[in-house]
Amino acid sequence: MSAAKRVQQWATFARTWHIFDCKWQDPYLSANVIKKYLMGMHKPIYHPMNDCGDVVVCINSRDIALRGDDWRQRAYFHHTGYPGGASWTLAWEVHNKDPTMIIKKAVYRSMKGNLQRRHTMQRMLIYPGEEVPEDIMQNVTNQIRQLRPVPTRLDHIPEDEVKKYPKVMEYPEDYVLK
Amino acid sequence: MAFIRRYLPLVTGGFKNVYIGGQRKEIHRYVAPTLMVLKRREDKQGGKVIKPRNTFLEWNLEAEMYAFGKRLNENFDPDLLLQAFTDRSYVIKEEMKQKEMEFDIQMKDNRNLAEEGRKFMKQYIQLYLEAALPKFPIEGINGICDHLMSENVLANVSLHLGTKDIILADEYPVDNTTLANAFVAIVGALLHSSGEEQTAHFVRDFVITNLQGQDVNEFWHIEEPWIMLTDLIAKTGSNLEPRLIGEVGKNTLLACYRVGLYLDKKMLSSGFGETIATAKEMAAREALKKIFGTEENQYPINFKLNGIPKSSSKSRYQVSAS
Known part of the structure; x- marks a missing residue:
């Protein structure tokens, strides 16, 4: 193999490091996006037998947003293997226990169950907050676009800015706010 | 084998409608042992003898x-x-x-x-x-x-x-x-x-x-492409500048760098490599290919030139002599 072909191969199979901000993102919809990068499905050279998957670093997994009433409704099932060993844990309980668990399970479930899945999962790094080790952050060269913009909450806007905002009407002085 | 295949239908003809489990057997049980014995005899004689075609009787x-x-x-x-x-x-x-x-x-x-x-x-x-x-x-x-x-x-x-x-x-x-x-x-x-x-x-x-x-390009090994390129560029008086234009997985074993060569702030070529030095060297090689008109995507060599072309050696430049 000539030198030119060797570096062409090297560049073709280089692993890119992506970062994904999970803040206010639906973990189950995000999983489908993250999965594509993890498995290398966004590359023209993709093939199931081809080791061309990238690395994805997920940050802010503590701030994911579940749909509707899912924090209370969704249950995660586990069985110890012993009789009576089944247990159902609610999403909010799982999230309190480990804030990286829900997004991890979502990505794991989005992939087909084969021998490659656990190795692919090794290429996913999840951090509950914004703090990522420096040596990992240095590898990151691409950002995956979020599925939806992070909304601004009214109570996060400074008070004087809210006061300055033009109003349609003032409440009467004797009006009782609930 | 051709012999066996040709006469097989005659031998198995009688069993045509008999189902013998899944696949139909096509080669008789005696074939493999026979071939083995033949091979063993041949080896004993000292291997396969290839007779020259010109020793045959009808060779002209x-x-x-x-x-x-x-x-x-x-x-x-x-x-x-x-x-x-x-x-x-x-x-x-x-x-x-x-x-x-x-x-x-x-x-x-x-x-x-x-x-x-x-x-x-x-x-x-x-x-x-x-x-x-x-x-x-x-x-x-x-x-x-x-x-x-x-x-x-x-x-x-x-x-x-x-x-x-x-x-x-x-x-x-x-x-x-x-x-x-x-x-x-x-x-x-x-x-x-x-x-x-x-x-x-x-x-x-x-x-x-x-x-x-x-x-x-593979038939001519250039030892030091960077020096050759800078020598060539120095003659034109242009400014050659290598820039790191891409890197991936810096702290990993699979690190990959991309270096671009800029001639008077315009991109000339780019090269990849596992280190910055390799990438720079490959970029120099790419640039030389561009100058020599032998890039990967060049027009194929013309194999239809008729007659004997005239020599142009005098006007042709030599890299090492200059």
């Missing part, structure tokens, strides 16, 4: 040589062609034989023809490549020429033209040196029979076309 050397010329659409002088096919080893063997039988017939071997043919081919290939790759330096052209004139390439061409059985040599099957030598001698014989232009087209069609689909 004259007809074969005539057909050889006609197949190639060339008119050879029969005597010269016979001489081209006669290897030195065969002449020595025949002389020994004649000494024993005490008579003397002079035979000519192909050494002279080969020398003439080799000289012509070298000259022509050089001229042709200079015309086909106008920007490529003389060192690179020499590299390609050496590759085309190498024993392996010539032997391969010779073998596939069907010289293997016609060559007169003391051994069979003939080795690569003999094959290559015979081919070069055939070119020499053609040179005497049909003139230079016809021979040039023969060489073009059978030897130079071996470059099809090959990367010509």
